[in-house]
Amino acid sequence: MYLFHFVEKYDHLPWLKCEFFFCAAMSLAYIVTSIFATTIGESVGYAIGFFGLCAIIAYGLDSYLKFNKWKTGLPPQ
Template sequence: MADRGFPDQHTTTTTVTSTNTSVQTNIRFDSSYIRTLPGMLKVGQLVLNILGFICIIASNASHISRGSWFNTVAMGGFWFTGIVLALYLFHIVEKLYRIPWLKIEFVFCAIWTLFYLIAASLAAAFAPHSEAFGAAAFFGFVAMVLYGIDAYLKFKAVRAGEIAQGERVIVKSTSTAASPAY
């Protein structure tokens, strides 16, 4: 009777993974980034941030705490997103490719999704008293969706091992060896 604890045949699988990162370290302006999905998301976020900010500032109740919170979220998002967009447009992100840009952007976008949920909800609750708050709430909810989509895309990119700008090629080779039964 054969020993049930040991198989008749043994298979060994070896996987070798190599990564090749290709980046250009010169600073240059490249407007083609705006035509990519991440670029369009950033431009949309900038526009929605400024529109929501203007709506709150234009209202008579901009001084109340919910208006101040909305403007804090809008301006924080505007400045961070604008600076990151500029870094991408001038390929500074590619020059500094060792910085985990995708993780930084993922964390920011996830936090701003939550912040916009809170800020837009507070503005919507005050909408019966001020039409400007209702408009700001609309822009805030749309910005929340854009930041959420951006966070999801950044999460997928981080999981796939991508870099923010430039090119990373991951090559996997697998070899399998089987030993005969004795």
């Protein structure tokens, strides 16, 4: 959306709110799937759990930053 300037063209839409909910939902999804993958017990499950933890941290941090921008009223870009 940012690449093709849809955010600038349709600035009346709540972009930060949508991105915040998307990042929060992805963080919760990665929490569930990482726990499930690590409890399988195979050697691949531990690698999936580690990279899932990295994704949880990345999406969690991004959702925190989006939430702060959304509450302060900053524009998406």
